[in-house]
Amino acid sequence: MNTVVDRSKDIGPFIPAPDDDMIICRCEEVTKGEIRKAVHAGMWTITEIRRYLRSGMGLCQGQTCSRLVKGIVARELGVSPAELEPATARSPMRPTEMKVFGNEEVSA
Amino acid sequence: MSNVADVIIVGGGIIGCATAYYLSKRGKSVIVLEASDNIGNGGSTRNGGGVRQSGRDPRELPLAMYGIEKLWPGLSEELGVDCEYHKEGNLRLGKTKKHLEILQGLTDRAVACGLDVRMVDANEVKEINPYLSDEVIGASWCPTDGHANPMVTTLAFYSKARENGVRFITGEKVLGLKKIRGRVREVVTENSVYEGDYVVVAAGYESREILATVGIDVPMHRELLECLVTEAEPHMFNQMLGTAEADFYGHQSDHGSFVFGGSSGIELNNKDIGMENSPSNSAITAPCICRGIMKYFPDLENAKIVRTWAGYVDTSQDGVPVLGEVEEVPGLIIACAFTGHGFGIAPAVGEQLSMLITEGSTAIDLSELRYDRFKAKI
Numbered sequence: 437m438n439t440v441v442d443r444s445k446d447i448g449p450f451i452p453a454p455d456d457d458m459i460i461c462r463c464e465e466v467t468k469g470e471i472r473k474a475v476h477a478g479m480w481t482i483t484e485i486r487r488y489l490r491s492g493m494g495l496c497q498g499q500t501c502s503r504l505v506k507g508i509v510a511r512e513l514g515v516s517p518a519e520l521e522p523a524t525a526r527s528p529m530r531p532t533e534m535k536v537f538g539n540e541e542v543s544a
Numbered sequence: 545m546s547n548v549a550d551v552i553i554v555g556g557g558i559i560g561c562a563t564a565y566y567l568s569k570r571g572k573s574v575i576v577l578e579a580s581d582n583i584g585n586g587g588s589t590r591n592g593g594g595v596r597q598s599g600r601d602p603r604e605l606p607l608a609m610y611g612i613e614k615l616w617p618g619l620s621e622e623l624g625v626d627c628e629y630h631k632e633g634n635l636r637l638g639k640t641k642k643h644l645e646i647l648q649g650l651t652d653r654a655v656a657c658g659l660d661v662r663m664v665d666a667n668e669v670k671e672i673n674p675y676l677s678d679e680v681i682g683a684s685w686c687p688t689d690g691h692a693n694p695m696v697t698t699l700a701f702y703s704k705a706r707e708n709g710v711r712f713i714t715g716e717k718v719l720g721l722k723k724i725r726g727r728v729r730e731v732v733t734e735n736s737v738y739e740g741d742y743v744v745v746a747a748g749y750e751s752r753e754i755l756a757t758v759g760i761d762v763p764m765h766r767e768l769l770e771c772l773v774t775e776a777e778p779h780m781f782n783q784m785l786g787t788a789e790a791d792f793y794g795h796q797s798d799h800g801s802f803v804f805g806g807s808s809g810i811e812l813n814n815k816d817i818g819m820e821n822s823p824s825n826s827a828i829t830a831p832c833i834c835r836g837i838m839k840y841f842p843d844l845e846n847a848k849i850v851r852t853w854a855g856y857v858d859t860s861q862d863g864v865p866v867l868g869e870v871e872e873v874p875g876l877i878i879a880c881a882f883t884g885h886g887f888g889i890a891p892a893v894g895e896q897l898s899m900l901i902t903e904g905s906t907a908i909d910l911s912e913l914r915y916d917r918f919k920a921k922i
Contacts, residue, residue, distance in 0.1 A: 438581055438715035440735055442545065443706060477703045478712070483582045487589050487695035490799065495775055495850060521581065524853075527825060531775055531848035538834030 443478055447513055450476040460508065461501040463494025468508055475512040482506060482523045492523060495531055549573040549711070551901060552731045552740035554718045554754060555747035556580075558588035558694070559879050559886060561701035562894025563744055565623075568708035570902045575738055576710060577731065579717035579750065584698035586748045587886060590823075590855025592771060592793050592805035593694045594784050595888040596634050598661045598686035599650050603912040604864045604885065605657045610908050611892030612688055619692075619891060625700035627692045628798045632782040634689030635664075635672060637840055639679045643788035647684040654686070661686040673781050677842050691784040691795040694887050701894070718747070720757030721876070728758060728875040742901050744877045749858040751880035758873045763861040763918050764881040768811045770829045770854045774847040776800030791836035802847060806833035823854040857884040867893065867913040869900065877901065878915050 456469025466489050479485045482492075482505065491505055492498025498505075502522065510517040528537060551567055553560045556578030564574045578585075595616055597608040612631065620627045638644045647663060654661045661684055669683045670676055706712055721743060722730035731738040745751045749766045777800050786793040794804030808829040830852040838845050860866060860881030870876045877900065879893060886893075896906045 438579065438717065440713060440715045441581070443583075443712040443714065444545070478583075478706045479699065479703075480714075481582050483585070484699060487584070488699045493773075493851065497850060526851045526853055527830070528849055528852065531850050533846050533848050534774075534834040534838055535845040537849050538831045538838060540831060 441480065443480060447476070460504050461489075461491035461494065461498075463496050463500075464490045464492075466491040471505060471508050472512050475509055480509075480513060482509065482520055485509060486523050497525065497529070498523065545711070547575070547736060548739045549575040550740060551575075551742045551744060552577065552738050553744045553746060554731060555745065555751070556583045556702065556712060556714065557586050557746060557748060557886075558584060558698040558701060558890040559746040559882070559893055560744070561698060561705055562890045563746065563879070563897045564710045564712075564894075565701045565705035565708065566895045566898035567901060568705050568710050570898055572898075572902065574705070574710045575740070576705075576712045577716045577718055577733060577738065578712065578714045579747070581715050583702045583712065583714065584695070587855050587857060587882070587884070588698040588890075589695040590771065590853060591694050591884070591887045592803060593691045593795060593797075593887065594634070594689075594786075594793060595629065595631075595692050596686070596689040596784060597659050598634050598654055598684060598689055599636060599786065600654070600885065601864045602653060602657050604889065605654065605659065606908050607889045607892045607896070607910075608885075609659065611889055612690075615891040615895060616690075616692070619697070623700040623704045625696060625703065627697040627700055629690065629692040630782045630795075631688060631690040633672070633685060633687045634784040634786065635669065636684045636786045636788060637669070637676070637680050638682050638788040639839075640681070644682050646788045647682070651684045659686065660688060673783060675780055675841055675843050677840050680840060689784055693797065697887075697890075701890075718754055720754060721745075723758060723873065726874065728873050742875050742877060744879060744897060744901075746879040748880060748882075749856060751858070751878065755878065758876065760870055760873060760876070760878070760915060762866045762878065762881050762915060764858050764866075767857040767859050768814070768823055768826075768854055769805055769807055769857055769884065770825055770833065770852060771803060771805040772830050772833055772849050772852040774802045774844075775850050777802065777847055785840075787836070787840065791839075792833050794837075801850075802844065804833055804837055806836060808832045823856050825852050825854045829854075857882075859883045861918055865893075865913055866915050867897075868910045868915070870915055
């Protein structure tokens with residue numbers, strides 16, 4: 437779903453908030469302030485936020501924080517969270533050891 | 545807002561973003577048009593992060609060497625974002641006599657171009673990287689190679705260019721180019737028309753269709769490659785790694801995770817290499833990469849994979865990019881068919897193309913990368 441978005445649109449300045457130190461992504465220890473600042477640096481999609489900050493890229497792959505991140509980004513951009521595409525889920529879905537993932541032998 | 549700028553760049557990958565950044569530094573007004581919803585959604589953010597010179601074709605080696613000498617070392621500071629650049633060497637590993645012959649050939653060609661690369665034996669390779677399996681009997685070693693974080697670097701170029709006033713428009717798919725009085729001028733999208741004195745086409749494989757609208761063809765095809773990332777592990781080493789047979793390549797990031805890329809070897813004939821413009825993993829590939837890694841790094845067998853992904857490589861007919869001006873279409877500049885080498889040379893490409901546009905010439909000779917070098921075999 438491609439939508440034309442001019443990234444020069446004014447979203448106002450970054451205004452520091454008292455809860456900016458709050459950890460949102462626990463796996464990668466990304467704070468609310470870091471997410472908000474990234475939006476002002478131009479990261480306007482959940483995919484860009486993940487690639488820039490690593491939020492949702494850790495052990496739980498965003499199962500805990502993705503809705504929170506979406507809400508923060510949407511509020512910063514002044515849009516509804518429903519307008520933001522979720523990031524892509526990737527295999528193997530649960531952290532899997534290389535020796536298990538790489539093993540293709542079938543045991544009886 | 546005006547749809548007119550000095551330069552219109554088609555493609556918001558690292559090449560487009562870097563070119564936009566260096567043009568903005570030189571005072572040019574720039575509009576970047578990106579078809580997808582995300583900046584850097586192609587190979588730019590899907591690659592293994594290598595910033596290498598060794599193993600590169602002599603025709604593109606000058607660009608790689610220039611970037612590593614002049615641009616990469618100061619890039620994080622310049623862009624104001626830590627790009628996680630490490631210039632701590634590249635090992636290309638070999639396990640058989642045949643591997644060593646391949647490595648020797650690559651090394652000889654690079655030395656002839658003035659690159660500091662040499663062969664190391666089993667003892668020395670273990671000194672450089674003590675985690676290697678005893679099966680490794682030698683390697684080529686280029687101490688000035690390295691790696692960086694491709695996702696952050698791409699987005700850092702974007703962010704800084706945007707801060708400098710470059711206008712980025714995402715979700716804006718380009719349909720074609722139009723000449724006005726013999727010179728390229730208009731860039732037509734699904735929704736609008738943009739105009740510039742110069743048009744840079746840096747849209748990966750999709751460049752081919754766009755260039756066809758002004759009668760230019762770049763012979764290339766699309767290849768699927770896959771990557772995987774582990775959970776954060778204790779720090780082990782900082783070198784970039786590859787193998788003589790290209791089983792896999794990768795590095796350990798500052799974060800602690802290992803990022804490795806590779807292929808299954810049957811990508812060309814896979815039933816499904818992803819939906820259109822949306823590369824997807826094949827179930828057999830990441831396990832194959834894991835087996836390759838464990839043969840060289842037995843200690844990593846318990847490292848957990850958290851994520852895998854795929855990306856397309858825009859592979860040119862002869863294995864090196866197509867870069868530079870087009871005689872038949874004044875004002876048009878091509879930067880595509882990077883063949884999997886685009887990330888490491890992106891800062892150099894962006895800087896040289898901005899120089900080409902503002903000064904009419906480049907510091908690095910790009911003539912061997914011309915668009916019209918492809919000829920029939922007889």
